[in-house]
Amino acid sequence: MMTILSPNTWTPGSVEARVHRYATVAGFDTVGFAEAGPVDPETAENYRVWLENGYQSGMEYLEKRVEERLDPRKILPSAKSVVVVLSNYYRENPSEDREIGKVARYAGGRDYHRVVGNQLRELKRRIEEESPESESWYSVDAGPILERYWAQKAGVGFNGKNTLLINTRMGSWTFIGILLTSLELRAARPHADHCGTCTRCLDVCPTEAFPQPGVLDSGKCISNWTIEHRGEFDEEMQPNLNGWLFGCDDCQTVCPWNRHAKPTPHSDYEVRSPFRSPDLSVIAGMKYEEWDEATRGTAVRRATYPGLVRNAKALLKEK
Numbered sequence: 058m059m060t061i062l063s064p065n066t067w068t069p070g071s072v073e074a075r076v077h078r079y080a081t082v083a084g085f086d087t088v089g090f091a092e093a094g095p096v097d098p099e100t101a102e103n104y105r106v107w108l109e110n111g112y113q114s115g116m117e118y119l120e121k122r123v124e125e126r127l128d129p130r131k132i133l134p135s136a137k138s139v140v141v142v143l144s145n146y147y148r149e150n151p152s153e154d155r156e157i158g159k160v161a162r163y164a165g166g167r168d169y170h171r172v173v174g175n176q177l178r179e180l181k182r183r184i185e186e187e188s189p190e191s192e193s194w195y196s197v198d199a200g201p202i203l204e205r206y207w208a209q210k211a212g213v214g215f216n217g218k219n220t221l222l223i224n225t226r227m228g229s230w231t232f233i234g235i236l237l238t239s240l241e242l243r244a245a246r247p248h249a250d251h252c253g254t255c256t257r258c259l260d261v262c263p264t265e266a267f268p269q270p271g272v273l274d275s276g277k278c279i280s281n282w283t284i285e286h287r288g289e290f291d292e293e294m295q296p297n298l299n300g301w302l303f304g305c306d307d308c309q310t311v312c313p314w315n316r317h318a319k320p321t322p323h324s325d326y327e328v329r330s331p332f333r334s335p336d337l338s339v340i341a342g343m344k345y346e347e348w349d350e351a352t353r354g355t356a357v358r359r360a361t362y363p364g365l366v367r368n369a370k371a372l373l374k375e376k
């Protein structure tokens with residue numbers, strides 16, 4: 058059984074302190090460690106029930122590699138620890154205006170998959186340089202792993218009623234990165250929940266996408282519609298996009314834990330000009346080449362060309 062420590066109380070010179078320093082030098086804002094193993098039975102059951110309810114909507118990949126999602130040692134059999142890193146992306150949203158399309162705060166700058174991915178690669182390199190016998194694996198977003206679950210386990214935040222990981226210092230405006238390692242790192246104390254009786258995120262959601270606190274029905278979420286959904290919007294489901302051209306931040310903007318969020322220190326996340334005040338008519342009439350140029354290197358590309366144009370046209374109809 059590993060000793061339980063609070064985050065950031067590593068003994069100077071210890072392997073934990075060194076990994077912590079490497080993560081900080083790589084550019085991360087917070088780091089925590091958890092013991093690798095199967096997720097707790099309640100979480101595993103919740104995940105299965107979530108799928109049975111069809112809350113993954115069209116995201117069929119969430120039905121795949123379930124065994125890995127529920128036990129990271131199925132990804133890296135030698136894994137002893139889960140290193141969780143956070144990267145603050147908060148910025149004022151310059152496009153929060155109904156006359157123009159709103160782009161979620163996480164998406165208008167350099168694609169976080171690249172930024173956080175490069176930093177994780179550097180962290181892996183430093184760890185393996187120091188411990189050549191060790192093995193590691195990393196992922197940001199795309200890997201078959203419940204990132205928010207591990208973040209709470211590693212003590213870097215708690216999962217709010219909006220399902221997002223909330224760090225008490227940075228709020229929920231953080232990306233999560235995961236590195237599995239065969240090194241044995243002393244685990245942090247899992248973070249306690251701090252939502253209390255607050256239900257602002259549940260109440261504000263324009264599409265009532267939360268069947269219950271902490272559970273999201275993706276089939277109703279604007280973020281899913283505007284980013285992941287392919288093809289035209291369903292007639293019956295012709296959504297109220299609430300002004301969102303890409304993604305949705307409504308259930309985060311109202312969260313009291315986000316009141317004191319500090320702007321990101323990372324220039325990579327600075328919003329690029331096409332997404333500062335995106336003119337809906339311009340986006341709706343974009344040619345493929347223009348979309349290609351505007352979205353290159355950003356997470357907005359995930360919506361695809363027909364998807365982004367569809368979103369702009371739907372918003373123009375809503376106005």
Ligand code: B12
Binds near residue numbers: 106204219
């Ligand atoms: C699929 C996905 C989505 C989907 C589904 C979101 C979701 N809540 O699951 C869609 C496209 C909707 C989406 C939207 C967004 N996403 Co997203 N997404 C993911 C992804 C790739 C997988 C998440 C997943 O596994 N979901 C499956 C469900 C089952 O997982 P879960 O919510 O943890 O499930 C638990 C609960 O449902 C609960 N549960 C189920 N039944 C019951 C019953 C009871 C009684 C209880 C108490 C609990 C309970 O138990 C389940 C198991 O733990 C992760 C990256 C990753 N690999 O983790 C990023 C990730 C979660 N997304 C992220 C972001 C930034 C967003 C957006 C904010 C983007 C935006 N601005 O538009 C929105 C937020 C919408 C929201 N409120 O969740 C970040 C979140 C960072 C953070 N601080 O939390 C992540 C971690 C990516 C990253 N690496 O940074 N996303």
Ligand code: SF4
Binds near residue numbers: 280304305308309
């Ligand atoms: S991202 Fe928007 S639509 Fe999705 S749950 Fe949050 S408030 Fe609702």
